[in-house]
Amino acid sequence: MRVGLLTGGGDCPGLNAAIRAVVKHGEGHYGHSIIGFRNGWKGVVDGDVMPLRREHIRNVLPVGGTLLGTARFHPHAGNGGLEAVTATLEAERIEALICIGGDGTLHAASKVAETGVKIVAIPKTIDNDVEGTDLSIGFHTAVNIATEAIDRVHTTAESHNRVMVVEVMGRHAGWIAVTAGIAGGAELVLAPEEPFDIDQVVKFLKHRHRAHANFSIVVVAEGAMPREGSSMDYTTQVGKYGEIIAGAIGEKVAHEIEQRTGFDTRVTILGHVQRGGSPTPTDRILGSRFGVAAMDAIASGRTGVMTALRGETVELVDLAEIAGKVKHVPMDLLRTAQTLA
Numbered sequence: 001m002r003v004g005l006l007t008g009g010g011d012c013p014g015l016n017a018a019i020r021a022v023v024k025h026g027e028g029h030y031g032h033s034i035i036g037f038r039n040g041w042k043g044v045v046d047g048d049v050m051p052l053r054r055e056h057i058r059n060v061l062p063v064g065g066t067l068l069g070t071a072r073f074h075p076h077a078g079n080g081g082l083e084a085v086t087a088t089l090e091a092e093r094i095e096a097l098i099c100i101g102g103d104g105t106l107h108a109a110s111k112v113a114e115t116g117v118k119i120v121a122i123p124k125t126i127d128n129d130v131e132g133t134d135l136s137i138g139f140h141t142a143v144n145i146a147t148e149a150i151d152r153v154h155t156t157a158e159s160h161n162r163v164m165v166v167e168v169m170g171r172h173a174g175w176i177a178v179t180a181g182i183a184g185g186a187e188l189v190l191a192p193e194e195p196f197d198i199d200q201v202v203k204f205l206k207h208r209h210r211a212h213a214n215f216s217i218v219v220v221a222e223g224a225m226p227r228e229g230s231s232m233d234y235t236t237q238v239g240k241y242g243e244i245i246a247g248a249i250g251e252k253v254a255h256e257i258e259q260r261t262g263f264d265t266r267v268t269i270l271g272h273v274q275r276g277g278s279p280t281p282t283d284r285i286l287g288s289r290f291g292v293a294a295m296d297a298i299a300s301g302r303t304g305v306m307t308a309l310r311g312e313t314v315e316l317v318d319l320a321e322i323a324g325k326v327k328h329v330p331m332d333l334l335r336t337a338q339t340l341a
Contacts, residue, residue, distance in 0.1 A: 001030070001032045001033070001095045001096065001298075002032070002033045002035055002092065002093050002094050002095055003026055003032050003033070003034050003035065003094070003095065003096050003097070003098060003295070003298060004034075004035050004036075004037060004044070004089065004092070004094040004096070004097040004098065005019065005022055005023075005034055005035065005036050005037065005052065005068070005097070005098045005100075006036070006037040006040050006041065006043060006068065006097070006098075006099055006100065006101075007019070007040060007066040007068050007069075007070045007100045007124075008040030008041055008070055008071065008072075008073070008099065008100070008101035008102075008104075008105030008108070009040065009070060009072055009101045009102040009104055009105040009124075009125070010070070010072070010102065010125070010126070010275060011064070011065045011066055011070050011275055012064075012124055012125065012126045012137060012138025012141070012142070012275050013064040013065075013137075013138055013141040013142075013275070013276075013277060013278065013279030013280070013283050014124065014137040014138050014140075014141065014279040014283030014284060014286060014287040015065065015066040015070075015100060015124060015137060015138070015287065016057070016060040016061065016063050016064075016065070016066060016067055016279075017060075017061055017137075017279065017284045017285075017286075017287030017288050017291070018100055018122055018124070018137060018287035018288070018290050018291040018294075019036075019052070019057060019060070019066065019067060019068065019100075019291070020057040020060050020061060020287075020288070020291065021287065021288040021289075021290070021291025021292050021295075022034060022052075022098055022291040022294060022295055023052045023053065023054060023056070023057045024054065024057065025291065025292045025295045025296075026295045027053065028054070029295075030295065030299055032295075033051070034051070034052040034053070035049050035050075035051060035052065035092055035094060036049065036050045036051070036052045036068045037049055037050075037068065038050060038068055038069045039068075039069045039070060039071040039073070040069075040070045040071045040072075040073055040101070040105065041071070041073045041074060041075045041081075041085070041105070041108055042071045042073035043068075043069075044075070044084075044088050044089070044097075045073070045075055045081055045084040045085060045088065046084075046088075047088045047091065047092070049092060050068075061279075061284055062278045062279070062284075063278070064275075064276055064277050064278055064279060065276070072104065072243075074104060074105075074107070074108040075108060075111075075112065076108055076111035076112070077108075082111065082112065082115055085112055085115075085117070086115060086117070089117060095118065096118040096119070096120065096298045096303060097112075097117060097118065097119050097120075098119075098120050098121075098122065098294050098295070098298070099112075099119055099120070099121045099122070100121070100122040100124050100137070101121070101122075101123075101124060101125075102123070102124060102125030102127070102129075102130060102136070103125065103129060103130055103131075103324070103325075103326060106121050106123065106130065106306065106319065106322070106323055107323045107324045109121050109319060109323070110319050110320055110323035110324070113303070113304050113319060113320075118298070118303035118304075119303055119304060119319065120294045120297045120298055120302070120303055120305055120306070120307070121294075121305070121307070122137070122287075122290045122291070122294055122306070122307050123136040123137065123290075123306060123307070123308065124136050124137035124138050124287075125137075125138060125139070126138040126139055126141070126142035126176065126275060127139070127169060127170050127171070127172070127173055127175060127176065128173070128175040128176070128327070129170075129172055129173035129175060129326050129328070130306075130322065130327060131322040131325035131326065131327045132306060132308050132317045132321065132322035132325075132327075133306070133307075133308035133309050133310070133327075134308075134309045134310055134311070135286055135309045137283055137286055137287045137290065138275070138279075138283060139175065139176070139283075140280050140282040140283050140286070141277070141278075141279045141280045141282075141283045142169070142176055142274040143175075143176055143179050143183070144280055145270070145273060145274050145277070146166075146168050146176050146177075146180035146184070146219075146270060146274060147180045147183040147184045149166060149184075149268065149270055149273075150166055150180060150181070150183075150184025150185070150186060150217060150219065151184055153166060153217065153268055154184070154185070154215075154217060157215040157216070157217060158214070158215045160215075160264065161215055161263075161264065162215055162263070162264045162265065162266055163205060163215065163216045163217075163218060163254075163257055163258070163261070163263045163264070163265040163266075164215070164216070164217050164218070164265075164266055164267075164268060165218045165220055165250050165253050165254040165257070165265065165266070165267045165268070166186070166217065166218070166219050166220070166250075166267075166268045166270065167219075167220045167221075167222060167246070167247060167249065167250030167267065167268070167269045167270065167271075168180060168219060168220070168221055168222070168270050168274065169221070169222055169270070169271075169274050169275075170191070170192065170221035170222055170223055171192070171221075171222055171223040171243075171244050172192055172223055172326045172328075173191075173192060173193065173221075173223075173326055173327060173328050173329055174189070174190075174191025174192050174193055174221040174223070174224070174329050174334075175329055176221065176274065177189050177190070177219050177220065177221035177224075178329050178333055178334060178337050179333075180219065181219040181337050182333075182336060182337050182340060184217070184219070185217070185340075186217040186218065186219040186337075187204075187208065187216040187217050187218065188201060188204065188205075188216070188217075188218045188219070189218075189219045189220075189334075189337040189338070190218065190219070190220045190221065190224040190253065191221045191223075191224055191329060191334065191337075192221055192223035192224055192225065192328075193328050193329050193331075193334060194334060195224075195225050195226060195227040195228065195230075196224060196225075196226060196230075197227045197230045198226055198230055198231060198232035198253075198256050198260070199230065199231055201218070201253075201257065202256075202260045202261055205218075205257065205261055205263065206261055209263065216263075218253065218257070220250050220253050221249075222244045222246065222249060222250075223236070223244060223249075224249055224253075225249075232252075232256055234249070234252050236248070236249075237249075246269055246271045246272075247267070247269040247271070250268075250269055251267055254266065254267045286309065289307075289309075289314050290307040290309075290314065293307045293314045293316070294307050297316055302316055304318065304319050304320065305317060305318060305319055306318075306319050306322060
């Protein structure tokens with residue numbers, strides 16, 4: 001069998017572990033040929049292919065990013081995109097396709113699956129907002145990076161009596177902000193799930209600095225928004241592809257805090273640092289498990305599904321049930337972050 005493989009959307013640590021597992025298990029155990037598509041769905045539309053064999057995946061476990069390349073491209077969004085996907089798969093004699101991606105890439109996968117293509121999806125995103133799975137590839141590494149950054153700004157904040165605003169990724173869900181905020185001991189966490197009141201933020205910081213501390217750490221997800229009707233005027237800044245402009249909300253929150261409190265306030269924008277570097281053992285293991293499970297699913301005739309970690313078990317969930325949905329941070333986890341302020 002000829003099995004296609006692509007990675008779409010933003011890069012993240014652990015993708016190469018999943019690619020490695022698909023190739024080793026598919027070629028070594030099942031005798032399949034693995035055909036990689038460069039740059040996500042765009043590579044499928046353009047017919048940009050590369051055979052993947054065991055020699056291509058040696059020593060890739062500790063390497064971040066994706067050896068296939070990636071792009072934010074959705075074939076169903078443009079005229080003729082789905083037809084081009086079908087034409088390429090037929091020309092390359094691809095019998096099934098493994099798609100590794102986040103919510104946008106997997107939503108595209110569901111649209112392609114509706115045309116009759118046999119697809120198994122693997123969830124990856126540092127935002128951890130793919131519905132149906134406890135963890136997505138890349139999240140664990142991103143939280144580690146964000147937590148280390150918060151640990152580091154603590155010392156300079158305390159040394160200079162400053163408020164430090166740390167902006168992390170998370171457009172629709174605040175998984176990185178909340179978990180890294182708890183792990184790093186942040187005083188406040190602002191997440192998309194719960195719009196914030198800048199007056200309450202300022203009140204809290206003034207009380208804290210009067211009572212027992214001369215510094216504070218505020219972690220802000222890029223998708224955080226002020227509460228409707230609050231005294232802070234802000235509109236989310238987006239780029240040409242609909243992505244949030246890094247630093248926009250962090251800079252705005254820092255400016256408001258400094259203007260309203262008089263406290264010296266600085267901003268640290270982690271941005272793409274969260275995506276880069278070597279994956280943690282957890283992401284290497286998760287990517288490996290998902291890759292093996294995806295190939296097993298194809299061999300057993302299970303398609304139109306996504307691999308998912310639920311508890312300690314990797315399961316298969318229907319792609320149609322989770323595509324286009326966002327997994328938000330549960331309220332009890334948000335409350336934990338707020339309680340420990």
